[in-house]
Amino acid sequence: MNSMNAAVVHSFTDDLVVEELPIPAPGPFEALVKVQFSGVCHTDLHAAHGDWPVKPTLPFVPGHEGVGTVVEIGDQVTRLAVGDTVGNAWLWSACGECEYCQTGWETLCPDQVNGGYSVNGSFGTHMLVDSRYAPIIPEHVDLSAVGPILCAGVTVYKGLKVTDTQPGQWVLISGIGGLGHIAVQYAVAMGRRVVAIDVDDSKLELAEQHGAEVTVNAATVDNPAAEILERTGGGVHGALVTAVNAHAFPQAVASLRRGGTVSLVGLPPEEFPLDIFTTVLFGLTIRGSIVGTRKDMAEALDFYVRGLIHPTYTVRTLPEINDIFTEMGKGDINGRVVLDLN
Ligand code: NAD
Ligand code: ZN
Ligand code: ZN
Numbered sequence: 123m124n125s126m127n128a129a130v131v132h133s134f135t136d137d138l139v140v141e142e143l144p145i146p147a148p149g150p151f152e153a154l155v156k157v158q159f160s161g162v163c164h165t166d167l168h169a170a171h172g173d174w175p176v177k178p179t180l181p182f183v184p185g186h187e188g189v190g191t192v193v194e195i196g197d198q199v200t201r202l203a204v205g206d207t208v209g210n211a212w213l214w215s216a217c218g219e220c221e222y223c224q225t226g227w228e229t230l231c232p233d234q235v236n237g238g239y240s241v242n243g244s245f246g247t248h249m250l251v252d253s254r255y256a257p258i259i260p261e262h263v264d265l266s267a268v269g270p271i272l273c274a275g276v277t278v279y280k281g282l283k284v285t286d287t288q289p290g291q292w293v294l295i296s297g298i299g300g301l302g303h304i305a306v307q308y309a310v311a312m313g314r315r316v317v318a319i320d321v322d323d324s325k326l327e328l329a330e331q332h333g334a335e336v337t338v339n340a341a342t343v344d345n346p347a348a349e350i351l352e353r354t355g356g357g358v359h360g361a362l363v364t365a366v367n368a369h370a371f372p373q374a375v376a377s378l379r380r381g382g383t384v385s386l387v388g389l390p391p392e393e394f395p396l397d398i399f400t401t402v403l404f405g406l407t408i409r410g411s412i413v414g415t416r417k418d419m420a421e422a423l424d425f426y427v428r429g430l431i432h433p434t435y436t437v438r439t440l441p442e443i444n445d446i447f448t449e450m451g452k453g454d455i456n457g458r459v460v461l462d463l464n
Contacts, residue, residue, distance in 0.1 A: 124144060124145055125142045125143065125144055125145060126142070126143055126144075126145045126246055126247045126248040127140060127141070127142060127143075127246060127247050127440065128140070128141065128143050128183045128242070128245055128246025128247070128248075128440075129183065129184070129185075129245040129246065129440055129443045130143070130181050130182070130183055131169070131170045131178070131180060131181060131182055131183075131184060132180060132181045133180065134170070134171055134172030134177070134180075137444045138170060138184075138245075138443050138444055138447075140440055140441050140443070143183075143246070145248050146242070146248070146250050147194075148194055148195060148196040148199075148250055149196050149250075150196040150197055150198035150199075151196055151198050151199060151252055151253050151254055152195075152196045152199070152250045152251065152252055152253060153192045153194065153195045153196065153199060153202050153208065153250070153251050153253050153256065154192070154193050154194040154195075154248060154249075154250060155188070155190040155191065155192055155193065155208060155210070155248065155249050155250070155251055155256075156190050156191050156193045156247065156248055157188045157189070157190040157244050157246060157247055157248060157249050157463045158189055158190045158191070158265050158266075158462075158463055158464050159188070159189050159190075159265050159266045159269050159437075159460050159461065159462060159463060159464075160185045160187055160188040160189070160243075160244035160245060160269055160460065160461045160463060161187030161188075161269035161270040161272070161273065161274065161300070161435070161458050161459070161460050161461075162185075162187070162245075162300075162443075162446055162447075162450070162458065162459045162460070162461060163186065163187060163273045163274065163300060164299065164300060164301075164366055164389075164450060165186070165212070165238075165239075165273070165389065166184040166185060166186070166238060166243075166245070166447075167447050167450050167451060168389060168391070169182075169184050169238065169239050170184060170447065173389075173391045174389070174391060178239045178240060179240070182238070182239070182242055182243075183238065183242040183243050183244075183245050183246050183249075184238040184239070184243050184245050185210070185237070185238040185243030185244030185245035185246070185249075185461075186210055186211055186212045186214070186236070186237035186238040186239070186243050186244065186272070186273050187209070187210075187211075187244065187269040187270055187271075187272045187273045187274070187460075188209055188210045188237075188243065188244020188245075188249055188269065188272075188463075189207065189208070189209045189244075189259055189265050189268055189269050189272070190207070190208070190209075190244075190249070190265075190463075191205065191206070191207055191208075192204050192205060192206045192207075192208055193248075195253065196253070199253040200253075201253045201254060201258075202253045202256065202258070206258065207258075207259040207261075207265070208251055208256045208257065208258055208259060209244075209251075209256060209257040209259055209268075209269070209272045210237040210238070210243060210244050210249055210251050210256060210257075210272070211237055211255070211256070211257055211272050211273065211276070211413070211419065212236050212237055212238075212239070212273055212412075212413045213228065213229055213234060213236070213237075213255060213413050213414075213415070213416075214234075214235045214236055214237040214240075214241050214251070214252055214255060215234065215235045215252035215254065215255045216228040216229075216231035216233065216234040216235075216255065217231050217232075217233040217234070218254075220232065220233065226415065226417075227415075228415050228416070229280075229412050229413055229414065229415055230412070235252070237251075244463075245440065245443065245461065246440075246463070247463050255416060257272055257416070257419045257420075257423065259423070260423060260424075260427050263426070263427060266435070266437055266460050266462070267432075267433055267435065267460075268423075268426060269458075269460050270300065270304060270433040270435060270457075270458045270460070271304075271422055271423055271426045271431065271433070272419070273413065274300050274301045274304045274433070274458065275304055275308070275422045275423070275425075275426060275431065275433075276413055276414035276418050276419045276422040277301060277387055277411070277412075277413050277414060278295075278301050278302075278304055278305035278308055278362060278364065278387070279308045279414060279418060279421065279422040279425070280411055280413065280414035280415075280418045280422075281305070281362045281364075281385045281387045281411040282305065282308055282309055282312060282314070282360070282362055282385070283418075284383070284385050284409060284411050285359070285360025285361065285362060285383045285384070285385045286360065286383050286407075287314055287359045287360035287383070288359075289312065289313030289314065290313060290314075290315065291314060291315065291358075291359035291360065292314070292315045292316075292317060292354045292357075292358040292359050292360075292379075293309050293314045293315070293316060293317070293358055293359065293360045293361065293362060294316075294317045294318075294319060294350060294358040294360070294361035294362070294374055294377050295309060295316060295317070295318050295319070295329070295334070295361075295362050295364070296319045296320075296361060296362065296363040296364060296365045296370045296373070296374045296388075297319075297320060297363065297364035297365030297366065297367075297370060297388055298318050298319075298320040298322075298325035298326060298328055298329045299320075299325065299364065299365075299366075299453070299455065299457075300455070300457060300458040301364040301387065301388075302318070302320070302325070302329070302364040302365075303325070303328050303329065303332060303433075303434055303457050304431060304433055305362055305364060306318060306329050306332040306333060306334050307332045307333070307430065307431045307432065308422075308425060308430075308431065309362075310332065310333035311425055311430040311431065314360075315335055315354075316329070316333060316334040316335060316336075317334065317335070317336040317337070317338065317350055317353070317354060317358055317377075318330075318334040318336070318337045318338070319337070319338045319339075319340050319346060319350070319365075319370070319373070319374075320339065320340065320365070321339065321340050321341040321367075321453070322339075322341075322453060323339055324456065325456075326338075326339060328434060328456065328457065332432075336350070336353045336354065338350060338353075340369070340370070340373065346373055346377070347373050347376035347377045350377040351377065354379070356379050356380075357377055357378050357379035357380070357382060358377050358378060358379060358382060359378075359379050359381075359382050359383075360378075360382060360383050360384070360385065361374040361375075361377060361378060361382070361383075361384040361385065362384075362385050362387060363384060363385070363386050363387065363388050364387050364388045365388050365390075366388055366389070366390045367388075367390055368390050368392035368393065368394045369394075370388070371384075371386065371388075371394040372394050372395055372396070372397075375396065375397075375400075375401075375406065375408065376400075378404070378406055380404045380405060380406075381404070381405045381406075382404075382406055382407070383406070383407040383408075383409065384406070384407070384408050384409070385409055385410075385411045386408070386409065386410050386411065387410075387411050387412075396408065433457060433458055434456060434457030434458070435457050435458040435459065435460045436455075436456070436457070436458075436459055436460070437460050437461075437462050438459055438460070438461060438462070439461065439462055440461055440463060443461070446459050
């Protein structure tokens, strides 16, 4: 058996095709992994549609929340062994030598390789990982549930860190999808008080179940930011925007308390207006945040292992991928979808 099954993007306008591919051989520092589960991130949908300025080279296999078992290793591999449980990630590898890699900002490395984007990902029965960067999955965890930690978890954990908020302070989580419903849980575990905003009441209910104290439906409330300022006694100290809609971004900025920070992680291919006067006078910080480092990943996994994070997810199969993407585009997914590749 030298072939594997994978969902392949051949064009940015057509459906993915589930087809047979040759099983790749691991390079010197790489490991071949038999994939068991993979989360489906909205980034995979952006990738398949070619939404962003830097597009993946066609054809490619998306997926960067894969978990599985190492079945073969390259001759330079020391960190992993056959039989280990590992994952892939968006930060598939980095150069290790540039000023960003040297200063703890490997997520900004200009030579990074991205899982399911510039290298084939986890929407298949097998995948390659770089042994130096692959997240090691702790023992005794539920492999179907841990996938969403590998992108959604680490991204919101790091994004919350860089809001520079303190325990007891308010954070706004905008967009309660795959990332957002997990963000509510990290925020609560980190001692923050949570405001959740979405355009769908069922997502807001999910946020409440996970400990959001204030919820606002941006589709039905006239002025969501004014509502948030009132209900938090002056605005949130930090905000994390995961929504895939440009309107959510200025709304989050307008919900900030003076001196507040908004951390942008959602990636709709759009722009948003920023009021210079308010940003300056209120001393606001607007920053982007992209996934997390290997250390952030280990910390994010540790929160999960300690039982503080419970992803809501539905297990589905690879041939359903085009239906899953359609539902995701419409905002119809509750939490995450996890593909079963066993
Ligand atoms: P998702 O589709 O699961 O969730 C998006 C959520 O946004 C949905 O709940 C939807 O109802 C909500 N939403 C839509 N319009 C809204 C509005 N106007 N106001 C508030 N909420 C609104 O997507 P996901 O997998 O959570 O990914 C979210 C985004 O984050 C994507 O753009 C993805 O590419 C990006 N992302 C970024 C990083 C990073 O490192 N920066 C990492 C992973 C994903
Ligand atoms: Zn992702
Ligand atoms: Zn680098």
